[in-house]
Amino acid sequence: MRVAVITGGMGGLGESISVKMHAAGxxxxxxxSPGNKIVDEWLENQKKEGREFxxxxxxxxxxxxxxxxxARVTKExxxxxxLVNNAGITxxxxxxxxxxxxxxxxxxxxxxxxxxxxxxxxxGMLERNWGRIINVSSMNGAKGQFxxxxxxxxxxxxxxxxxxxxxxxGRKGVTVNTVSPGYLGTKMVLSxxxxxxxxxxxxxxxxxxxxxxxxxxxxIAFLASDSAGYITGADIAANGxxxx
Ligand code: CAA
Numbered sequence: 118m119r120v121a122v123i124t125g126g127m128g129g130l131g132e133s134i135s136v137k138m139h140a141a142g143x144x145x146x147x148x149x150s151p152g153n154k155i156v157d158e159w160l161e162n163q164k165k166e167g168r169e170f171x172x173x174x175x176x177x178x179x180x181x182x183x184x185x186x187x188a189r190v191t192k193e194x195x196x197x198x199x200l201v202n203n204a205g206i207t208x209x210x211x212x213x214x215x216x217x218x219x220x221x222x223x224x225x226x227x228x229x230x231x232x233x234x235x236x237x238x239x240x241g242m243l244e245r246n247w248g249r250i251i252n253v254s255s256m257n258g259a260k261g262q263f264x265x266x267x268x269x270x271x272x273x274x275x276x277x278x279x280x281x282x283x284x285x286x287g288r289k290g291v292t293v294n295t296v297s298p299g300y301l302g303t304k305m306v307l308s309x310x311x312x313x314x315x316x317x318x319x320x321x322x323x324x325x326x327x328x329x330x331x332x333x334x335x336x337i338a339f340l341a342s343d344s345a346g347y348i349t350g351a352d353i354a355a356n357g358x359x360x361x
Contacts, residue, residue, distance in 0.1 A: 120194045121341065122146045122187070124172075124177050124234060127159045130253065133330035134201055137338045139168050143199065146190045148175045150204075151182075177204045177230035178222075187237035196245065197238040199341045202231045203253040205271075206237025207305060209264040220267045227271035239286065241297030248291035249341045252279055253333075256299040256356040263317075272297075276352060281352030292349035294340050299356025301341055302327040323358030 119142075126135040126147030149156055151174045163170055169189050171194060175186035187351060205227045208219035209247050235250055242248025257265055258272025275295050284292040300306050300318055306327065309318065319327075339345055354360065 118142060118144050118195075119198040120144045120146065120190070120196065120278070121199035121201065122148065122190060122197050122234070122238070123201045123203055124148045124175075124230065126201075126273040127153070127155065127172075129204075129305055130298070130301060130330045130333055131203045132159075133334040134203060134337050135162075135170060136168065137331070137334035138199070138201075138341065139170065140342070141338050143341075144171075144175055144194045146171045146194055146197075148173045148177065148186060148204065150174065151176055177233060178225035180233045180236070181238055183230075187234070191241075196241045198242070198245075198247065198350060199249040199251070200234060200238050201251045201253065201337060201341075202234055202275075205253065205255075205268075205305075207265070207268050207308075209268070209309075211264055212266045215267060223267035224271050224274075226315075227268065228274045228278075234347045239282075239291070242291045243286060243289045246290040248289075249345075250279075250282065250291070250292070250293040251337050251340050252295045253337075254279075254295040254297045254352065254353055256297050256354065256360045259297060259352075259354070281348045287349055290346070292340070292346065294348060294350070295352045296333060296336050296340070297354045298328060298333045298350055298355065299354075299359045300327050301330055301333065303330055320360055322356075322360070325359065328355060328357055 121138045121143040125131040176182040252275045254275040255272040
């Protein structure tokens with residue numbers, strides 16, 4: 118059984134990815150931030166649905182915390198075959214009002230995390246000649262977004278990282294890709310002010326609705342599979358046509 122690590126795997130999009138990967142037959146390690154209060158309840162609810170996960174509290178913005186986490190995953194579940202860098206936060210504000218704290222927090226959690234986690238698993242993947250790194254970017258990293266100079270910078274950074282690493286590890290059976298969701302019906306998106314959502318976002322989505330986390334999870338499960346071995350350095354955009 119392959120081992121998959123999903124960072125932020127209990128959140129709005131993360132939970133759908135975790136559930137999908139579990140259904141696809143992986144041993145799934147789900148990470149959440151230290152001090153997360155819903156871990157036990159989440160694991161219990163999943164158990165009731167017949168799903169067994171291992172949960173790890175890790176600060177993805179902190180290199181040592183990631184190192185410790187992956188050492189434990191490897192010991193308890195086995196070497197990591199698939200890493201989904203999904204953990205992310207928003208601290209939206211117009212740039213002129215943006216604090217250094219909110220710039221740093223978003224860059225650390227959304228981009229430095231990709232380095233911190235990938236660094237822990239890449240050597241093993243190369244040794245075993247198989248691996249999947251899937252980075253959850255965002256449509257807003259490609260197009261920019263009013264109020265998200267921090268978030269868009271982090272998500273755009275993932276594209277450069279993905280393509281560069283894909284070049285370096287392609288020969289060794291390791292693929293590296295991004296998935297870029299548009300606006301999904303998750304808590305993160307639903308916290309956008311209603312007026313902004315109704316006037317500035319929804320009318321711009323050609324398919325006329327928010328996306329569902331399951332639609333993104335399906336793409337991620339495909340990228341993780343053997344069938345996607347020839348896809349690397351790619352971005353799969355899933356945004357209802359909002360940005361082409
Ligand atoms: N395009 C153009 N103008 C916009 C705009 C937009 N998308 N959003 C806001 N504005 C305008 C407002 O209409 C307003 O204009 P007026 O002064 O003429 O009335 C002005 O900017 C100020 O807007 P606010 O009153 O809302 O200002 P604020 O300081 O209270 O908040 C904001 C600014 C934080 C950017 C807020 O508008 C906001 O949260 N916008 C949504 C940002 C967003 O889309 N975030 C995505 C979160 S989901 C996600 O990130 C997941 C993903 O990957 C897609």
